[in-house]
Amino acid sequence: MPRNKQILLDNRPQGEATASNFKLVESDTPALxxxxxxxxxxxxxxxxxxxxxxxxxxxxxxxxxxxxxxQGGTVGEVVESRSPKYAVGDKVVGFGGWQEYSVVAADQPGALRKVDTTHVPLSYYLGAVGMPGVTAWYGLNGILQPKAGQTLVVSAASGAVGSAFGALAKARGCRAVGIAGGPDKCRYVTEELGFDACVDYRPHKDAGSLSRAVKEACPDGIDGYFENVGGMVMDAVMLRMNAFGRIALCGMIAGYDGQPIPMAYPQLLLTNRLLVQGFIVSEHMDVWPQALQELGTLVATGKLRPRESVAQGLAAAPEAFLGMLKGKNFGKQLVKLT
Known part of the structure; x- marks a missing residue:
């Protein structure tokens, strides 16, 4: 059996996460x-x-x-099998974590799934045609419930969730507007992903300034907002929400270091009779087959063109992870192990 390199969580962050929170080890892979x-x-x-x-x-x-x-999602190849359900060479997606190999019980529900790489690259099953894509699908359909002609906004628009959200919104006849960090990401959002507009949040120092830029991109207001960030970005969007708008609350990356994230305009929830719904996509497994089918079709037909940031080798995972939290990635952040 091969030797297996693994990255462990060695200690918990005190405030901002650092590379010293992780530890690289090597161990024997157990016999099947x-x-x-x-x-x-x-x-x-x-x-x-x-x-x-x-x-x-x-x-x-x-x-x-x-x-x-x-812990985390993985895609790979079966290299040894003692189960009739899987053959050597099968491409699979699972939850193998930050390591080079994993031993998986084939009968464990949801632990492993075969995937077809004929039209969809293997890595996409961790992004556009995986958990992030389904997250966008559920937030859009389950919470925002869009109608053709409405304006939908998503923060972190160039990322794995945001890019899928844009393609799905356009497929439903909506105006799709992204918020992203930097001109390069904004160009990608409009020119390659097909959003109608994208707002660069970086030049803006406060919610009022950013909100004016959002207003320019959304002259008819905002009917649905998919939130990945929180903080100033959410405040800016709240100022432009239409009455009876909906907010799908998926992530609050502005607060991942443990600091409070005050909301500047909570009165707007009442004034505009807004619906705010947080969700976790793993609690909605019933929609995954339908969502994955649509996402796979969008990729195969070129209507969803996701980007990837790929770090090389397991040892690069901690720094790549910390960089992603600061927005240094462009698209889905992956680590290539082979």
Whole structure:
């Protein structure tokens, strides 16, 4: 059995996360038992939600255990099998974590899923045709419930969730407006992803200034907002929401270091009779097949053209993860292991 490099959560962050919170180790891969398969990971996924799980705090999911492999999505190839369900060479998506190999019980519900790479690259199953894409799909359809002609806005628009959201919104005849950091990301959002407009938040120092830029991009106001960031960005959008608008609350990356995120204009929730709904996509597994089918079609037909930021080698994962939290990635952040 091969030796396996792994990255563990060694200690919990005190404020901002650092590379010293992680530890790289090497161990033997255990021999397979009946019903198990050995997966060699080709890519592992780095996602903002992982930062919240590094804290020992009450949340929607249990904290990442100390001294154990960092948890997260993976795609790879079956290299040994003692299960009739999987053959050597099968491409699979799973939750193998920050390591080169994982041993998976084939009968464990949801632990592993075969994927077809004929028209969709393997890495996309961690992004556009994976959890981030389904997150965008559910927030759009389950909460925002758009009608053709409405204006929909998404923060972190160039990322894995935001890019899928734009393609899905356009497919429903909506005006799609993104918010992203920097002119390069904004150009990608409009020119490659097909958004109608994109607002660069970086030149703006306060919510009032950013809100004026949002107003220019959304002259008819905002009917639905998909929130990934919080803080000043959310405040700016709140000032432009139409009456009876809906907000799908997916992420609050502005507060992942544990600092409070005050809301500047909570009265607008009442004034505009807004619906704000937080959600966790893993609680809506019933929609995944329908969502993945649509997302796969959008990718295969070129209507969704996701970008990826790819770090090389397992040892690069901590710095790539910390960079993603600061917006240094362009599109879905991955680590390539083979």
């Amino acid at each position: 038992k009946d019903g198990e398969v050995l997966v060699r990971h080709h890519f592992l996924s780095l996602d903002p939600y992982m930062r919240g799980r590094m804290n020992d705090a009450r949340s929607y999911a249990a904290p990442q255990p100390l001294g154990q492999v960092m």
